[in-house]
Amino acid sequence: MLRIKGGRIYDPERNINGQVEDICIQDGKIVASVDEDAPTLDATGLIVFPGGVDVHTHVAGGAINFARAMSPEDHRRAQAFIRTQTTRGGIGGYAPTTFATGYLYAGMGWTTVNEAAVPVLSARHTHEELHDIPVLDKSLLVLMANNEILLDLLDTGEHERAKDVVAWYLWAAKAYGVKAVNPGGVAAWKWGHDAKQLSTPIDGYQRVTPGDIITHLARIVDELHLPHPMHLHCNNLGAPGNVATTLETMERLEGHRAHLAHLQYHAYGGDDWDSMRSAAAQVAEYFNASPHLTTDAGVVLFGDTVTITADGPWQHLLYKLTGRKWGNLDVENETGCGIVPYTYKRTNLVNAVQWAVGLELLLLIDDPWRVFLTTDHPNGACFWRYPEILHLLMCRDFRRECWNTFPDRIKQRIVLPELDREYTLLEIATIISAGPAKALGLNTKGGLAPGKDADLVLYSPNQDVAQMFSHPRYVIKAGQIVVEEGEIRSTPAGREIIFQPGFSPDVESYLRERFEDCYTMSFENYPVEMERVENPLIQSADPSGQS
């Protein structure tokens, strides 16, 4: 039991914009009132936000663990987490260890994260890692848009069976939702190719095109009533002129819900690297008129990081462009992944345009309930640099300071200098918490009303916005104080949020035969056992479920 007294509340859902109100907490939930003699936390003068929700990040599983192995030189210089009585030893940097990931996120007030790209085949591994990320509640999305069993069904137009297969995979992985990465392109990468045209059949298939995958998978996700729409990484990521593909992708959704991941990487004009320019205005205009869509920014910040994505062909290109280390891991029947360390430089035209586009999208998309803060961690920058981005969004002058250092030829390729918008605190609370919680369908997250999970963060007001957001005064998770003045005080285990749609029981016998053709493990050993999942919170589409 706890009463948080006298804080200035920012709760976008109820449009509470800095009014002073008490918040009462009991049994991990926010409640209308607690006993008079409940312990009190004096929050006078403090800013109170719902805990941060990251809609798109890569924190656990085969890909980030591959990146950890590839980055010993970064670990050596990264922030060290020294073991204490409450915390495990660990390392920060661009691919933090699992324990450090929990401390870093919680340390800046984020309490829920969505791991956005998991092959079902490595779901067991991913759950083991998620178990070792303390404090946070977690969900994961499984990769579906290059699954060859599914592509075969789409090729022959067997929509109902495809739907059952998706539902079965979600059940097997103990996942929360569906991710589509470069639809068809990763399957083509298995032969060293890519899929750049939405209307051209994929390598090795008669009919099915990337566009078909987008339409059908979005429809399947809607028909299965998944709380989170299809989470889509469009084709042609990172390529100059890819705005055409992105706009065509939004068309091909045919009105189905979708979440467009890291939109910054998909909003470029120009014809080649030399003529690349921002197309944020075009993308934002279409997006603003498409209320069935949400997106996250995928902001780029200058500095060192490592890029990891299921988009294998793109990573091969990046390896050829940079000549740096290259990791690639193709996963049988399902997907692939590529890992390349990368340094974003302000003197590099392409990087400077990328930096601007991420911010432009956040400023040009007018509804903060539909665009969220991410860096596609660790691709654009590490998640622990979010406070820098909040500073850029809230302060036009700081933005000018940054783009003023660019050469003139870059300024002509971006629209950022024309944008005067400055985010308010309530809008910030929307893009970092209330909005992503709503887009994920996590009804108990992202708000401060009674009934919500008692995940919240208290900041001391500070002119220095980045300082304020990177050093919360308190962070509370499920009613427990986990961070106090930037230090980890307790490390309760988090929960894993799982969604289990129903499927026809005969799908197993259908799948078993296909599975034995193209996989190398036993079908019986493939589904993750529910008892392996840390504190599962199971939702289902069944009205009798907890959904």
Next chain:
Amino acid sequence: MTNTPKSPELRVIDHATCTFCGCVCDDIKLHTDGNRVHKAERACVLGKAWFLNHTAERAYPDAIVDGREASLDEAIEVAAELLYQADMPLIYGLSNTTCEAQRECVALADAISGIVDSHTSL
């Protein structure tokens, strides 16, 4: 502790996993009475030897401390004290064991500020 008599009932465990080599085949069919594996179908010659050579017999003492038989509880106490007193403990091996034990070994190394290392370093 005494060796309690096992039920002689035969069980078949399908889709069992062999951890002898890096192939980690998980399609093995084990025929067992709980005391020993009688048959390991689909296992290779190495895997068969691996499964058939382990039994539930109490072939060794629960623990040995300084050359004499000891109880598990005593051995755990002595081990904990040795590791606790050490300035630079080393945890080594981690091959023929489960990931659950490996995770606990890394946690132990963290707790005692030691080194943790596997066969990979050889």
Next chain:
Amino acid sequence: MGGKVTCTLGEVKNRADFIVYWGGNPAECHPRHFTKYTIMQKSRFLPRGRKDRTMVLVDIRETKSVKAADIFLQVRPGKDFELITVLRAMIKDQPVDDSAIAEIGLQRSDLEDLVARMKRAKFGVMFFGMGLSMTRGKHMNSAALLTLAAEMNAFTKFVAMPMRGHGNVTGADVVMRWQTGYPFGVSYHRGYPRYNPGEFSTVDVLVRGDTDCVFVLGADPGATMPQPAIEHLKRVPTIVLDPHVTHTSRLANVHITTAPAGIAAAGTAYRMDEIALPLRPAIDSPYPSDFEVVRRIHEAIRQKPDWRVRSPWIERQLDAAH
């Protein structure tokens, strides 16, 4: 690790029409590798199975695996790195001296044929074993082979994979990476993970006599390590967890018998391609699992006074209380 272009074993089963085993003897060391994952499998893309695939074996001697190979290249001992380097040059059509090829012990025509086949392949894979990674050149050989595989992607699809042995050693790599950031040889002396093979790797630590207590689990260094390392094991308190009383147990102060993983103890193990698999134990061991014993030792240590730094928050609470 410098980078690695790899895949899960199912990709090899489904697609690989060109398979190289380098410095390994799968016929005897990984007996089901051929039949379950590589050359013998039929797939939708390789419907005739073995007939649709070419298998090359590179080794310093004829092993039982030669019988399975279409092409056997016998490299002179200690010249693997040189052969890889020559291949890296030849795939890029760079000139290679006859003397460089003669030194390896092979013919130019053999190598030209190999390069042509590699480039013609639709999906090539190179598996490398301890014959490559544990002989002269060691990790530099592995790095060179991984680079060759990466560079082959300029021409066609190519991947590489180490043939890991030793049961669940892959699991140890994977677990250590997510918990410490590094795959092995990790020191927590400063309270956070640090990595330095040669400094924190076991043989070096033992031979230098740096450690004052050794805890061994899932290995038998007393049977496999160099004598100076074993001498130090004898000098310091040693604790062994094993299903058998091993060579190391006989040198140890404490031996605890545990249930064998996967036979009597449940849990997880990782395959060489880092796929996690559940273990289904078949016998009812009278002994506890490794996990259970390590957990209890850890718990017993936790009961002792903590001599390490407290969290600053706890320090402040203690100060405030006084």
